[in-house]
Amino acid sequence: xxxxxxxxxxxxxxxxxxxEVGQLQAAGYRCDWRRVQTREEFESCLDQPxxxxxxxxxxxxxxxxxxxxxxxxxxGLEIPFVLISxxxxxxxxxxxxxxxxxxxxxxxxxxxxxxxxxxxxxDRLELSQRREAQQALRDAHRRxxxxxxRLLGVEETERRRIARELHDGVGxxxxxxxxxxxxxxxxxPDYVSRRGECIAAIDEALEQVRRMSRDLRPSQLDDLGLVxxxxxxxxxxxxxxxxxxxxxxxxxxSRLAPEVETTCFRIAQEALTNIARHALAKEVWxxxxxxxxxxQLEVRDDGRGFDVAAxxxxxxxxxxxxxxxxxxxxxxxxGRLQLDSTPGRETRLSLALxxxxxxxxxx
Numbered sequence: 001x002x003x004x005x006x007x008x009x010x011x012x013x014x015x016x017x018x019x020e021v022g023q024l025q026a027a028g029y030r031c032d033w034r035r036v037q038t039r040e041e042f043e044s045c046l047d048q049p050x051x052x053x054x055x056x057x058x059x060x061x062x063x064x065x066x067x068x069x070x071x072x073x074x075x076g077l078e079i080p081f082v083l084i085s086x087x088x089x090x091x092x093x094x095x096x097x098x099x100x101x102x103x104x105x106x107x108x109x110x111x112x113x114x115x116x117x118x119x120x121x122x123d124r125l126e127l128s129q130r131r132e133a134q135q136a137l138r139d140a141h142r143r144x145x146x147x148x149x150r151l152l153g154v155e156e157t158e159r160r161r162i163a164r165e166l167h168d169g170v171g172x173x174x175x176x177x178x179x180x181x182x183x184x185x186x187x188x189p190d191y192v193s194r195r196g197e198c199i200a201a202i203d204e205a206l207e208q209v210r211r212m213s214r215d216l217r218p219s220q221l222d223d224l225g226l227v228x229x230x231x232x233x234x235x236x237x238x239x240x241x242x243x244x245x246x247x248x249x250x251x252x253x254s255r256l257a258p259e260v261e262t263t264c265f266r267i268a269q270e271a272l273t274n275i276a277r278h279a280l281a282k283e284v285w286x287x288x289x290x291x292x293x294x295x296q297l298e299v300r301d302d303g304r305g306f307d308v309a310a311x312x313x314x315x316x317x318x319x320x321x322x323x324x325x326x327x328x329x330x331x332x333x334x335g336r337l338q339l340d341s342t343p344g345r346e347t348r349l350s351l352a353l354x355x356x357x358x359x360x361x362x363x
Contacts, residue, residue, distance in 0.1 A: 002030035005117075008045055009035045010056040010068055011084075019110060020055055020084065027114030039063045042071065049077055052124075053117060058085035058092070058104075066099055073100050078127070080120035082113075143324055165212060173205040218265075225254055226261040227288065230268055234286050241276035243301070244283040251290040260353050263333040264288075264297050267326045271299040271349050274322050279303025279347065290355075294335075297351040305341045 005024065011017040017035045024031055034051075036042050037060065045051070054072070056065040065083045072081060083096050083104040096104055102120040105113050177198050184194050221229035231247050238245035255261075268286065275281050281303035289296045311323050323339065326349075330337035334354050341347035 002028055005029045005031050005033075005053060005121075006051040007031050007033035008051040008054045009033055010037070010042055010054065010060070010063075010065065011035055012037045012057065012060050016057070016084075016107065020113060023110045023113045024117060027118075029114075029117070037063075039067070039071075042068055046071065046075055046077065049079060051079065053120065054079055054081045056081065056083055058083050058096075059087075065101075066096060069096070069099055069101055078124070080117075080124050082116055082120060084113075143328070146324065162212065165208065169208045170205050173201050173208070177201050177205075221261060221265055226256060226264055227252055227254075229261075229265055230286065230288070233265075233269060234272065234284070237272045237276050238284065241281075243275070243281045246283065246285040247287070248285075249288040252288045252295070253290060256295065256355065259333060260295060260355060263329050263335070264295060264351065264353060267329055267337070267349075267351055268297060268299055270322050270326050275299075275301045275303060275347075278306070292355075294355055295353045297349075297353075299349040300346060302346050305343050305345045305347050307343060308339050308341055 002025075007021065007024070009017045009020065011020070014035065021031050021033055034045070036045060039062070042063070054068075056068050058065040065085070069081055069083075072079065080102045081100070083101050084107060085104065086107040102123070103116045105116055180194055180198050180201075184191065184198075188194070218229045218233065220232055227249050234245045234247055237243075256264075272284070272286075275284055279301050281301035283302050285298070285300045287298045308323075327337050330351060330353070336350075336352045338350045339347070340350075
């Protein structure tokens with residue numbers, strides 16, 4: 001099947017231009033081409049460069065190929081540029097390549113044109129792919145830096161929160177119990193009532209400790225597995241945020257590898273936290289499904305939705321790390337995370353985690 005090729009030919013001889021294009025067509029290219037002869041025509045084409053290759057005659061009556069090449073590079077365009085000449089010595093050939101020409105072909109050797117063009121187009125494709133890979137690497141590095149900074153901030157914030165809760169909550173309750181017990185005697189007339197107050201205060205302190213422990217890592221995840229921990233967390237979030245919870249699971253083993261359970265739970269936890277804070281959802285659906293090779297999680301809500309691209313840009317800039325944290329967790333676990341949402345409609349998070357993997361994940 002012919003390969004489409006958009007071609008600009010800088011050539012004052014129409015017959016030579018036809019020969020060049022004919023060589024490419026015979027080699028399997030379907031050429032969409034335009035011939036120009038003057039500097040003005042060439043510059044006009046550079047204003048809207050929608051072509052993939054330039055063939056340029058080295059010598060023109062009022063213009064030359066090297067001048068055309070300089071115009072191309074001055075504009076920052078990296079379109080493959082092949083010089084064609086009837087008389088091009090070795091010195092000028094080297095000069096043209098140093099100036100940035102992709103290659104050169106002698107007019108009496110047009111049989112070389114198709115291989116030269118194929119190599120030029122392939123080089124351009126490889127360059128484009130390398131740049132995309134480099135940009136992806138830079139983006140990933142920026143995300144990793146933002147995540148590292150954010151993790152340090154989150155760690156300190158969490159330390160302050162735990163310290164405050166221990167001091168203001170559990171610490172004050174224990175102090176109150178100590179003071180009550182210090183003045184309590186078996187013969188005191190209010191012995192029974194003050195004893196009851198102490199027991200109630202101890203129960204409250206224990207409940208605060210359990211809640212703090214559950215927030216750090218639910219014991220159900222270690223004791224009963226992912227299904228029980230996720231169902232319990234969904235019910236708690238629904239009770240505090242006021243949405244209707246729906247939970248289902250199919251073919252999920254009673255226990256999975258610890259890193260798979262942790263990754264899945266943390267991503268679901270982050271998704272449910274975002275729903276509770278921002279979505280204004282009335283109903284939320286969480287489903288787990290197991291296959292022979294992977295665990296699939298879906299979290300869906302009927303809330304107000306959001307702009308995923310904008311949220312990702314916010315995360316990369318370090319202003320909001322929820323989405324970035326979920327993506328990094330999924331990547332570290334060898335999984336795939338997809339988030340579908342637009343403002344004004346439902347949001348759907350889909351996660352697939354391999355059941356057999358190596359490596360480590362964030363706790």
